Amino acid sequence: MGLIRSLSLVLLFFVIFDDGFSNPLKAKESWGYVDVREGAHMFWWLYYSDSSSASFSQLPLVMWLQGGPGGSGCGFGNFEEIGPLDRDLEPRKSSWVQYSSVLFVDNPVGTGFSYTDTDKAFATDVATVASDMMVLLKHFFDKMKEFQSVPFYIFSESYGGKMAAAISLELNKAVEKGSLKCNFAGVALGDSWISPLDSVMTWGPYLYTTSLLDDNGLGEVSRAAEAVKQAVNQGQYLKATELWSVTENVVEQNTNGVNFYNILTQEPDDEMTSFLVLSLIPPTALLMRRHIGPLHHQSLKDLMNGPIRKKLGIIPQNVTWGGQAEDVFSSMSGDFMKPVVDVVDQLLDAGVKVTVYNGQLDLIVDTMGQEQWVKQLKWAGLPSFSQLKWTALDDPAYPGVTGAFYKTYKNFSFYWILKAGHMIPSDQGPMALKMLKMITQQD
Template identity: 75%
Template sequence: MSEWLARSRTGWYRRVSPRANVCRISSLKLRLSSPLTGKEAWNYVTVRDGDHMFWWLYYADSQTAEYKDLPLVMWLQGGPGGSGSGFGNFEEIGPLNRDLEPRDTSWVQAASILFVDNPVGTGFSYTDRPDGYATNVSMVASDMLVLLQHFFTERAEFQSIPFYIFSESYGGKMAAAISLELTRGTVKCNFAGVALGDSWISPVDSVMTWGPYLYTTSLLDDYGLTDVNSAAEAVKKAVEQQQFEKATELWAVAETVVEQNTNGVNFYNILTQEPDEKRRSAAGEDFISLQTRRHVQPLHSLSLSELMNGPIRKKLGIIPQNVTWGGQAEGVFSNMVGDFMRPVVDVVDQLLTAGVNVTIYNGQLDLIVDTMGQELWVKRLKWEGLPGFNKLRWTPLDNPSYPGITGAFYKTYKNFAFYWILKAGHMLRLQPVPFLATEVFLFCGHWGTAFTGNVTTPISRAKSFQQPFLLCRPLTLSVVPLSLSLSSILQFHKALRQCILAQINKCGHRLSMWKAYILTFHI
């Protein structure tokens, strides 16, 4: 097998021949069901004195398109303290799963994926000093801009490629702040939009709707509803008084009240239940340790930690001896408690006003960031397009695996879209019924029907490009508005990009006018 590991000026990379049938990760030999053909790169960036952030890039691995013809997606995990290089990569969207087996629904089939362990102290990122952690999303965004400046300077081939940020949970709060900084033009990149998945944008709206949501789904009785609402009101009062650290502590109390009245409902999927040992508080445990155990430790399972601190660490070859994957995660969370409950709705408003493409997608069965709470803060946006968005009726989307069965609803207006994902929980892997694998939607908005008939045969029947198209499944799918194979869709993507570039050259529009949403659909 042709395989090598080398170090270049811009970091480490590993390339495997398309003919390879065996993937070596350190000394571990694995028989793969299909060849691993992709190129990878990884490195550290010192973002502040003593503060080092780790990134890991997978180049798009398509049989019919070059990586330069496909988007670049940066994935941000939640927590704060959850690792994209670990959890997001091996548990959700990366090319290999936790058992190092190929994932046939990996996003790498449709885009280059950049995992960043963010904030400092997350995953393989680390700080050399106790005061090196970020304490708010402004610091998080500042650190990320330093990393992205290095990344796009050293890998200039990505500067013109559409660049999207996808996020999950608290990652969405960080993604919003990072996106706003990118609009200032200090990073040379083609920033094309941000997707906020079950994101902690307005924490108090989430907490205030826990009671009504659980009550309407028969998980609270009248007494429980009163208890949960009372606990939520205490959180709301602290937020209104700008006492955000106290609000975080009261948020922990509210979660305990929910657990006691629902017999341990899972905050990430209401159709499942937390085990007794996870709900049981340890003697003398403070609220930071409790919430770390509830929301950060699940992102660091024993099997994933063994993988990251074993064969993956050895494969990467650049992790300092004194750094353990996930070893500073609690420090990340504890240093952000004063900012945790602070809303960033105003940041989303600024993004929309600046013309940034913003997409929200939320799982129906998520409790911690329930859809009811998301809808509340969206209705308070000051964006001038909100009245037009509110007038729209939502549109159903079929589950591709079961034609005729609705899998989601969506509304989109100008540069804003909202997807209601049915039978989905908080995280991509925590779904009650695995009846639909990860799907990727490419939504072309600004261009309307301008390119109808100007692309290749596989999509010539499409009446409009203002419809979602599915990517990333290695078999023929039933999609809206027609069924296409993966190769046909990638041909469509390449042809559409060429067409758009031709129009840009003709009429002088900038590439940033090309709006593409890549939405997870994992229900």
């Protein structure tokens, strides 16, 4: 432990993949820890792009931020969504490493292999999350000077989008001041918790129009959502978080346990659909079970705490992958229902390229809610954007079949991804890869 701590204090510890780890990966890798605050240690993992037609210096660098908060980009995002290998350590055909270098960060501190020394070191809001990430990125780009001129994009999912918006605003300021050197090219907000209330308020109408609620169910869900709205309007954010959980209970009871991440993929759970059990579990604990649990299923835990931990070789003995995820989640509970629509406005006004993308089958962050907060933007280009007709995109896996729609005006874009739930790269990998290429101007 003493050796690992001393290495951590150096702030960055680089390892190139060459340890006899049995997998087919040939791409160059680096990973390490950054001490972002006293007692707060953040883990990152970089894959250099693996392209036969271009060097990494000719392709963009993408940082991926997972949701939760408490979901691990180095774990779930890497092995379940966009990394070069899947959780069976087989090559992923739709890996983003084909067209970009990918930087996974276990963020906020306490997530994945990141860890804190004390309970006081957990982040409690996105401002702290953004401040921590500025420390990590400054050290990353200072050490990895070969990436300073490479176009740098932040891609995100779920609560990761809320964090990405705040991080992008601080990053843009740092680049303009010259305190951080990188070629920041834009942020992409995927199924993102930008305006929590707009998501909750549209659950009822979305489920009703997809035949998952009847009139009685719509009434019950709408009344529960109105209670959340009242708490938010009164600035009672902790209460709003609890009522958000209650609303999810009402949704589950009236839909026979709909999957919040993909409405067409029901996974029956007798415990979760029992009203008695739901009424006995504290609201925050229920939220953790619904929204942290799927990101830490047993097979992924076994992979990360087994072969991957051994491969990395720098994880402290007392750190377990995902071991502090619930602490991360509960520490942020007062921040959950606060919107960051104003932050997106500031990014657009600053000229930052902003992309919103959403899955058609997502419930927790349904597309209706995303469209509602977009309409609230004060950005001067919104009227022109709204008047545009969208353009259809073929699904790369099924030529001639529509896989998405999109429209772009100046520095703002919106992608509607069909047949995808909350985790778009998992549900529609080829389409997500095509979107990546378009956003990073490779297609």
